[in-house]
Amino acid sequence: MGEYIVEVSGVSKGFPGVLALDNVNFNLKAGEVLALLGENGAGKSTLMKILSGIYEKDSGTIKVFGEEVHDMSPKKAQELGVAIIHQELNMCSHLTVAENIFLGREKTKSGILSDKEMEKQAKGILDKLNMDISPDTVVGDLAVSKQQMVEIAKALSTNAKILIMDEPTSALTSKEIDDLFRIIRQLKSEGCAIVYISHRLEELQHIVDRVTILRDGQYITSMDFGDTNLEEIIANMVGREIKEKFPRISCKKGKKIFEVKNLNAGKMVRDVSFELYEGEIVGIAGLMGAGRTETTRAIFGVDAKESGEIILDGKPITINKPMDAIRAGIVLAPEDRKKDGLCTKLSIRENIALPNLDIICDKLGIVNRKKEKVMTQKAVSDLRIKTPNTEINAGSLSGGNQQKVVVGKWLARNSRVVIFDEPTRGIDVAAKVEIYNLMNELKRQGIGVLFVSSEMPEVMGISDKIIVMCDGKVTGEMITEEATQDAILKYATSFEKKVAAEA
Amino acid sequence: GCGSKETAPAAETSTAPAAEETAQAPAEEAAAEETAAAESYKVYLITMDQMDQHWVNVDGGCKKAAEELGNVEYKWLAPDVKDDAKQIECINNAVADNADAILLAANGPDAVTAALEEAVAAGVKIIYVDSAADFEGEVTFATDNQAAGKTAGDEMLKALTDKGITSGKIGVVNVNAATASCVARETGFRSAFEGSDFEILETQYSEGDAAKSKDIAANYITSGCVGIFGANEGSTTGVGNAIQEAGDDVIGVGFDKSDTILSLIKDGYLLATMAQNPDVMGYEGLKAAVAVLGGESFGGAVTDTGVSVITKEGL
Amino acid sequence: MENRQNFLRRMMAVRGMGQVLTVTVGLIVLCIVFGILNPTFASSKNIGNLLRQIAPIILIGIGQSYVLITGNIDLSIGSVVGMSCMISATLMTKGLNPWAAVLVTIFCCLLVGVVNGQLVAKCKLPPFIATLGTMTIARGIAQIVNNNYNTDSIGDAAKGFRDFFYYGKTLGLYNTIWISIILWLIFNFLLSKTRTGRHIYAIGSNVEAAKLSGVGIVGTTTKAYIVSAFCASVVGLIICATSGMGTMDAGNMYEMYAVAASVIGGVSTLGGQGILLGTVIGAAIWGVLQNGLQFAGAPVAIRNIVIGIIVVVSVLLDVVVRTGKPRKAKKG
Amino acid sequence: MENRQNFLRRMMAVRGMGQVLTVTVGLIVLCIVFGILNPTFASSKNIGNLLRQIAPIILIGIGQSYVLITGNIDLSIGSVVGMSCMISATLMTKGLNPWAAVLVTIFCCLLVGVVNGQLVAKCKLPPFIATLGTMTIARGIAQIVNNNYNTDSIGDAAKGFRDFFYYGKTLGLYNTIWISIILWLIFNFLLSKTRTGRHIYAIGSNVEAAKLSGVGIVGTTTKAYIVSAFCASVVGLIICATSGMGTMDAGNMYEMYAVAASVIGGVSTLGGQGILLGTVIGAAIWGVLQNGLQFAGAPVAIRNIVIGIIVVVSVLLDVVVRTGKPRKAKKG
Ligand SMILES: Nc1ncnc2c1ncn2[C@@H]1O[C@H](COP(=O)(O)OP(=O)(O)OP(=O)(O)O)[C@@H](O)[C@H]1O
Ligand SMILES: Nc1ncnc2c1ncn2[C@@H]1O[C@H](COP(=O)(O)OP(=O)(O)OP(=O)(O)O)[C@@H](O)[C@H]1O
């Protein structure tokens, strides 16, 4: 560790209506892992995009390796040795792994692409990451977590001296996270500087040397990780103390609301059964790709079911399409809010009203604007959605607030069962707590809550009962008080036994 | 197109040089010039579209007459493509612009009639050029397309008989089934073969596109046709090109006159083309319009402006 | 007083109203220019005439807008116009009562809409291809209806029909204009005030999210295509009434005019965005251009060039206005 | 032996090869059916002829495929064909050396490509609208070049030109066929083996990702549009050579034929997918249909219906085949 190799001072950046960065300072030393932390919308991604030349700064100076850079562009950044792994997946799904890794930097021999050469090099990097995929696989055929690993491989292949990782682990499995951390440590020992952005604060202890914290576009502080603790970091991020990271309320367990019996749908949902009772939150844990999303989709009627029974309040019901589920009182807040949750071009009002038009419309199907307004206002104030008004496009909200809209549109109606699929992915601590409170509120009202999450502390912190899935099957079920991380992990990885048995 | 109510004299009678000598002023010109001093008339020419050389020549005839008369505010309106509805819009536009008379080349016999009724009700005089509609106009100057088509058929039949061919397949390349004038030519052409042993094949449509016409004609030649008929300029060009290339002894007969067609005839690839006299239509049409506006009546007379059969010998 | 301000503010808040205002200014400028070039342009006679020419463009524009807002496109519009014209005329020449013929015609055209909707939403064909296919097929049907000929005159029995759709006037306005006004009111109401309208926007904005919100994708998409086919069939009837006969190539290229009218009026080809008020202004611009350029004596070539430039510039303006701010911000 | 297997496996792994095989089977079936319906269809004379009729479709198909793979569309192709035909013919009738005329023509057409690319990639206009605009403008230019007339015959001086592009033969094959073979080889090489080709796929697959990887979006998109304009200009020259004159409406609707050929051959209108081998097969199917239906004596109406159905069904097949697998994968 030594000199600062990146010195950013007084950088500001505005977007229409927001000042994303306000006079921010940021320094990075060679051979360190720096965690850049802050709530949603704090400006972390914006700062890193400026550093890697994707956005232009409004004012301020950037020095890289001691020299001031005026005209940063993606190309220039690459020449300087800056590589970035973006928060959103940015893969060309029709191209192969090798083609993606070398996109924009293709190797050629007298003008002709040297595909063999590139595949060979890609293979080398993938091996380094312990990834068992062939470089000529088409990326679109890969699971999301594998795509994220390819993204990481792509950044590594540039041999960058400054590597920026914007939430690289939000879609990775724990094994892959271990591999990533191993690589990070190795790069660090080679003198590479790494900026690490993540909302999973428990990861920091494994790799981080220093933290820099932003809040509302402003620079707050930088500290050596060893000199601080999570509480202090969170307080700096949020600007106030968060007393309870996982607020829990206790309710009396009531009667059975909902039951899924022997549900089968494709290969990822095999013989799934579970029950929901009044006054409890059921968490579904498991690794990525365990089939949890598929299970929720099958229940909700998005994907076709092969067999199985769904029983609500003691009566079996048939769900062939989402509307059937909604009418019956079962709703789903899906996992990928941009892809499945929001109509980003429509206003907050229209998004919240969308699944509730049956309530809002009169018999002729005409929308009652008064009812609609009342419903929207209520959702916005209940969930404390931060927005100037309800007419702005949902797409222009910050991630956490978008998630609240996704949840909010389902709370506007009286449902019996609410399914949350990864409701807290990519949102900050404070917003997470608000989502937890919301689930608790539903629990208090006697509504069944099913909660899918890949973050074990969260599952253990919030749910009353935990179901663990692996490879499309329910492999374990336990009361939270009796659950331990190890036990969950054991169930979550019990597919290996099956593989062994088959072999 | 073939809206003429009386069958005009046989087309062969008019010969090329005579038809081109159009400047000879008819007797009524003097009368028209007298009114010139009195008032100025707004006369519109409305054609089927603006693409064909043919319409440009009609326009040329009108312009010439307008210049000679001096008291005419003359304008040419045309839809961007051949389309009944669009031609009706043109008529409505001319009426809205207070036209005194319209020289109309009707897209089809029926489509424009109601619009013309409206126009006449608004006091506009209707003169047909090129093709009439099923609606009483003041006077019509047009080619009798069906007769001309029959002439084309007769030319082909004669050439085939001269070669000693009395049976075989004959192909027809037309624009589309919606263009009445060309359909009339085809009808005339087919009628020439009634009673003969020739088999006239299913008509193929090329939208008047020379390249497409050539492909179609080439296919006809491949399937062993002894003669091919092109119903308009583009079709005829395509037919000529296909024959030129195949080098076969296929007899090609067509319609309209362009540089390319003339050179195809000169080189012997096309037997003959039926050349109309669009400038005569325009010239006579505009003069008649002014005469009508000056109070004269033609009583709906139909004048065949004739076709000239252009062959290698005639060039 | 306050009420009025409120009304204005609410007007402006409606999505896409900005683009509508921009193009309205453009329309006014165009009218002034043409009025100066040729004073007859502004005569009451020509205005009645002009409105009657714009009416069919408004109708096909409404249909195309519905489909565009769902994020799809309908290339079959022109062929459906042709089908409608040919089917109605053929039935009438065969002696069927004109109004019965109208009903049969509309029914047949709606079938094309249903097929489009199913191909696009159920079979998941790219809408460009699916409707390119039905465009060709529908044109083939238009041609086959009367055995590959245009029909004869639909005759005197159809006078009422012709007056209703084209030649008659009501309260001083041509019926054609009334038809487009009334249909516009209905379809605008359906799109902006009803559940189906909301669903149409939602699908265009994000079809997955709409599906997960319980919106029936196949049903809603099909409804949009049916509206499009319906509007096209009405235009076909108008053309049949106008010319008093069936022409096989009626409506050629109308799908493109419809796209142009919609897009000039601010409807996005990417879906989820646009209002029918914009479509009306877009159609008016298109109609005024055709009419005005003809009066100005511009040859077809110039007309094409001017229209092409106006289509590009109007959308360019929209893009600049819409993204202009972020871009400025981006560069500082 | 092993090498050959390897080769086969690699062939099959090539993007889109599956669809190409499906349609090749379709093509063979079509040929057999037409051959049975009318034996002349399979005569050597007709085959030479047929190949020459297919050649221009291959060329415009190549151009449209390039653009489609970038995820855009080029509606201006037909008008550029017309422009090319008119400009070259007009220059030749004015006495310019035919080969100089060819160069000037190609240059003018490439400008349209550049404008398309800039409008779409730089100004971010929806490609449908941008090229709808340039389609109208280019047609206007085609019309204005010779003052709204078709040109006269390009004369005897142009004999070499006409032989080169259409009437001549080399090694027993018509030059037109050679031109399309050679251009296909070049453009196939560029698309599959060079960096620009790779970037074209990347943009079509995910434009944001491509941008973040340093791919020049504007430059690459413009190159694709230039290829499209170039191919269209060559087709225009072929048409000029064919008829020996300039026709203003040459190439009408060719953009749609090009889309059909590309899409039948497996090029996705959504970008990122397709190979030029497919485009050739698609063009062949299109050409065989036109030629074969004429030999079979089918009236135009039937032909339209058959072609429409084949377009829809071929893409439907593709969708079924393609989504069958991923969907299965998704569910297990
Ligand atoms: N392209 C853009 N256009 C407009 N506003 C933007 C844009 N990108 C970011 N913003 C705004 O800038 C602010 C900072 O956003 P940024 O993405 O940097 O936050 P972040 O710290 O990365 O948050 P998260 O943890 O949710 O990723 C937010 O208010 C956001 O809405
Ligand atoms: N659109 C898709 N295309 C291809 N594969 C997919 C797609 N969506 C999911 N998968 C894969 O299907 C498998 C099951 O995924 P699923 O989302 O059900 O798992 P999960 O347990 O919910 O995990 P996650 O936490 O990722 O949501 C995974 O391997 C996933 O990558």
Ligand SMILES: [Mg+2]
């Ligand atoms: Mg971020």
Ligand SMILES: [Mg+2]
């Ligand atoms: Mg999931």
